[in-house]
Amino acid sequence: MNILDKIIADKRREVELKKSLIPVSQLEKSVLFERTSISLAELLRKSDTGIIAEHKRRSPSKSVINQDLNVQDVAKGYEEAGVSGMSVLTDGKYFGGSLEDLLYARASVEIPLLRKEFIIDEYQLLEAKAYGADVILLIAAVLDRKQIKTLSEFAKNLGLDVLLEVHNEEELEKSIMSSLDMLGVNNRNLKTFEVSTDTSKELSEKIPSDFVKVSESGISSVEVIKDLKNYGFEGFLIGENFMKTEDPGASAKEFIKKLKA
Numbered sequence: 557m558n559i560l561d562k563i564i565a566d567k568r569r570e571v572e573l574k575k576s577l578i579p580v581s582q583l584e585k586s587v588l589f590e591r592t593s594i595s596l597a598e599l600l601r602k603s604d605t606g607i608i609a610e611h612k613r614r615s616p617s618k619s620v621i622n623q624d625l626n627v628q629d630v631a632k633g634y635e636e637a638g639v640s641g642m643s644v645l646t647d648g649k650y651f652g653g654s655l656e657d658l659l660y661a662r663a664s665v666e667i668p669l670l671r672k673e674f675i676i677d678e679y680q681l682l683e684a685k686a687y688g689a690d691v692i693l694l695i696a697a698v699l700d701r702k703q704i705k706t707l708s709e710f711a712k713n714l715g716l717d718v719l720l721e722v723h724n725e726e727e728l729e730k731s732i733m734s735s736l737d738m739l740g741v742n743n744r745n746l747k748t749f750e751v752s753t754d755t756s757k758e759l760s761e762k763i764p765s766d767f768v769k770v771s772e773s774g775i776s777s778v779e780v781i782k783d784l785k786n787y788g789f790e791g792f793l794i795g796e797n798f799m800k801t802e803d804p805g806a807s808a809k810e811f812i813k814k815l816k817a
């Protein structure tokens with residue numbers, strides 16, 4: 557079994573357990589259900605930098621990245637740096653995140669927040685809304701077209717933006733539909749962990765222009781972003797490059813300053 561299959565198998569069990577303990581009616585009582593979401597896609601279209609900065613303590617590919625920080629401080633730092641949005645890992649077992657991380661980030665900043673999670677069930681979308689997300693991620697590698705349609709439409713009905721992540725042409729072709737806002741190309745193969753930003757370049761022309769194009773993973777220099785912009789990318793998801801430093805907010809600020817220069 558590859559790592560992605562393992563993560564999904566664990567996720568199915570986790571979601572079933574949570575469903576039996578915390579009913580949907582309880583999630584819907586969250587005050588955050590009444591909050592109007594902010595569209596990340598719209599902000600990215602208007603931004604000249606388009607950075608989505610991630611909070612990620614560890615990952616299956618790198619093990620420990622940074623366990624010493626408070627998500628609130630990271631969120632405030634990113635917001636002050638001028639990022640367009642923040643991605644918060646909520647998977648516990650493989651990434652060391654939690655829904656509480658999302659909640660504390662929400663309490664600390666106004667910028668759009670992406671729930672970074674392996675979504676397989678509508679229940680997780682209700683959780684995303686209840687804990688303050690504005691955007692959800694769907695991963696084409698683990699969903700069929702019908703699931704992508706049902707989940708993305710459910711998210712849209714909650715007022716959430718949808719970022720659909722692909723890694724190859726086949727995943728892209730099966731996924732194109734109007735209930736998606738952003739198309740993300742993951743430069744990291746989630747099955748082998750190989751990283752190459754050429755993946756973004758290769759797929760860029762196959763993404764219809766009505767979707768905001770986002771390049772994800774393995775981005776560590778402004779030169780790469782300047783290059784990817786020529787291929788129509790307007791969003792850039794960066795985790796490790798910021799999180800491995802002592803002050804991710806300060807690193808993001810420095811990065812954005814360089815990008816604007």
Ligand SMILES: O=P(O)(O)OC[C@@H](O)[C@@H](O)c1c[nH]c2ccccc12
Binds near residue numbers: 695
């Ligand atoms: O830390 P990086 O290489 O900058 O990558 C960030 C982000 O793209 C990556 O964490 C990611 C992209 N898609 C995912 C799906 C699940 C978990 C994590 C991810």
